[in-house]
Amino acid sequence: MTGPDTGTTNYAGDSAYVGVQAATVHGGVHYYSLPADPSPAEKFETGVRWLDGSTPDRARQLIHEAIMDGHTGNEVCFYWQLALVSGRTRHEMPEEDAERLRQARTICHVTGGDAWADGVKAISRLLDSAQQPDADLPALLKDFDGLGEIQRAAILRHFELFLEGPLKDQMWHRALQSAKQHQMADSRAERVWKFFQPEPTPPRRRPVRPADISTGTWIRAVVATAVLAVAAIHIGYLLARELQVFALLVYLLGIVGGCCAARSGMEWRFRSERRRAKDEEYGRPRERTTGAPAGGFANKVDQRFDHYFARYVPRDTSRSAWLAGTAGIRKSMRDEIVEIYREQRTGVEKISWLIRYRVGDVKKRWENGTLWSYRWELATPLATKVVALAGLAVFVLGIVWAVESAARIAPLSAVRSVAIALAAGVFAVRAWAHIVLERRRCAADEAESAQMQEDCMAAFERWQAKLADKPSDPEMATWLNRDRKVLLDEALRHYGLVMSNMVAYAFIEAPGSSASRARVLNGPWRYTRYQLLLFLLTADGVRQLSAELDFARGTFHDRGRTNYRYEAVAAVRVRQADDGERSFELVLVNGERIQAKVIGPGMEELEPGETPGVVSEATLDAAGLHHTLHVMEGIAAEGKQWIAQERRRKDDRRHQRSKVADPA
Template structure:
């Protein structure tokens, strides 16, 4: 578990069934092409796929643009790179070689410029693959003379095509470029943001509905009874003793007003206090809000984490957690309620939980953090005033009854007693109903104001976090550039370890797979990228295959483990690919003198694809980005032919490519 923005609850063990600590798909449109998109738009997306390490999709998109009439030296240059990227020359079929030849015929039709020059150099490099007379010097000089915008892509995308002495001549520059760019653009400080999920929008618990809209049954009849009974008593008192009745009336009005004012405050605060206590039940109550699993449990885990890491000065973490237990209970209940129906990961809500933890700490520091129950505790003076006023009102009512009955007969006395009882009974019901109505009006007004204030503050926090993420998050090109640098330097270390030059390498391939446990992220329509990678490098020489594997953290490129294996051509007996549910893939290498080896190419997809995405295309994109196609073809060929594979793939006599003059 990590701190701050990198926090995640999942602590899946290494080599667990899934091993995915977190995953996110960013809402970007960089790879999405509408059906009515123009050829130029398709070409632009194709180039983006090429730059970001998905040449298979780049070939499709750029070829589609060319087929619809969008063609130029620049377009053909990127098409050639897409045809050759992450592929060895022997991977090209006869039809693809014919396509390259036809493209070379079109070279003379393009306008002169830097793109035409770069395209010509690319074709010259292909023509020199079977040159054994050392005539590569002039072409390499022309390659070096290209602007970086054309030279660097050629070096990158023709990595598996260029071999032997030609690659030896270019390797030092490739290595130097990788060393210079490996940690560029603040890689270490920014990579974490790529795996941070897009935050979900701010929400707050809305005010509870007004429950006073429906009057209790019989209230109107009781109100009429109260008016009639009270009127009878006052009229009777005025008839019996006007002077006493006036005094009693004035006293009753005064005490009644005092009782209503203090009683309303007491009643409202008492009911709000009970409601607040109900919102903060003990975790042992078995309330659904405190379930030990599911979304609520993950929300509670996040709150506990962020409150424990955002502690006011002068307090220990456990002290702060004890003081804020009720506050966290209320916030957990609110967040679990307002976001539960969205079926989202708590990672997308962590920005809000983090903000609420910081806000609580800031309020405590300013001395403004208080228990909401304190504001609903009724002062003793208010309670005393209400009791005194009600007592005085009761005495006044009794005095009024005495005044009425002082000169009345038995029947009048009975009627007075009944009127007094009816007034008290009906008056109590009317008073309680009035208190409820006024209390609901006040509560609704207060909660509405608090709701808008909370939501406004959370919107500001959301926008600040989203802006920070968008600014910090690396682009697809930056992620691919850093990954390419890591691959280049890893290959260079392997060559140094074995003391090999490219003249001694027949071919090579590198397979990039996720290293568990890991986080992964992608943009819509793009490949998964991982926080931890496993590199599997296969160097094929005359003596056999040398495999070097390592795991490393993508943020800082630190290695965590490594393995080296050597085996003869005839030791690799078979290669199998197993497709698991939901597009998971495993590569199995079976050796004649050892146990089978399984390499997880990609874990199953758990993220729901958007309507714009195609499951088959996304799967192909991920396999292409991992370097799977070339690796599988190479290992499958060696397993099938053994030593005979060398004869079919002699680096000194590849199928000739003769570009048109």
């Protein structure tokens, strides 16, 4: 019995949502979705998936609809029987479903002797034997053990609550043995985390800024070049007319030197400007950027970059030096990601892989010393500088010599041509420099962008390959079901109980602290950490056990135990808040409240194609809330008399079935 102090015990309280790391919906996975006009076979197959996903209420509905539409057979009957008994005890089953269970073999037209028919017969014998104290259990269990692996595992899983007496102990022993043996099967520890990873969005290329070359620039370049050519030819003509061969050769040599100087000078200038631009991009930001609005896409991108840069610190480097040295790179990459994906309605969780890869690439280049390699890659070679300076010297010498010679021949004409050539040359050089540098810049940006896209696409394909064996939702449900059995066995051993001696038991599953969550379309939420709340109803009262489950490892932590009499239970209810939160609440007579938040606020956010209520109902069903409410509400209403009332209801049902079976 609990102490006299009143209070509230939150077994999955507010902290379960403060630290939620991610919420993922696998919108492309359609385990539980039906087409617009489903066939009976499609309803049945989807119903079986719901059953495998530990949501029997929806499974019962769909399989029943499939049968009513004419879809029958041995396999249909097998899963129909399992759906009817799954997740509830005999006294919880409505009489309508009890009658369906009795008539299942007839309704579904069971024939032949395949593995499914054997499973149907085994279920019928289990149901009959549970009502017969003198049943031949060894023979029954021998037949059961001879079933196929699929049929045997399914029966053990879904008959957990439905059987009674010695048969229940035997079946529980088999179910527990299987759960312990396969608790970490199918590489669970290596695969569970993948379920909580969203389908990654492929990398996108940032549009390269096109070359900024206007029509006016082209006109200036062409016209100025033409005028320059005419003026230069006129000067050459003056020299040739007077047979100034040496001056003409020097003039031509000067022109060649000028061309070489222009070519090498353009290369020199391009490298210098590109290096300076890279320094500005990768250097420490000059101005302090204001934070993006909280909750927006840009703000979430900021958080991911901050997280990964803080996490991926190069070896032999302090975090402060790493963050300071990469401040500019971090801002540049962040701005690029925000620009590319902001207008595409892409959730940041779908590009986390890209952010992680880009940060990891920066770390790798920091460690191998290539992060700033562009500085020497863009450094102008000495030969280029020599050619530029030498060509310029030859150009000046040749032009001066030629102009002086031409001025002696025709002073006025020579001066006029030189003036025109100088003016046109200035315009031509400036225009062509802009054109050449812009085209070089654009080509370099395209090459960098293409290389980055190639690298990111390779990383994307590696990430997709790593997620290829992501577990299905039914696999997640199967692992969780095994964990529940292991925890139930721990509680039974701690309290010295056996299954057949318990009046009843019930589970509540809620998200654990700092848990990530994910679900498939229309499916229940699954979590990386669960808070499990187990109620054991014994002849002396309620034994309550709570534990936090690390789902990937299948380990339990932070156990808590509470015991109280039936008369101590004052009320049981499910609270639904306006924000969609659903919480189970058990109130004791001393005022203590035991709460578990089964669904947190904002978790009913729907994807296209989903209808309101589907996700919450599937989550409540998978969490075991319906069965728990039935048990605990009975305790709250009838106290210890609930035990006698349950036994009386069982006897009444057994008597009614006997009358139906033997009307004489």
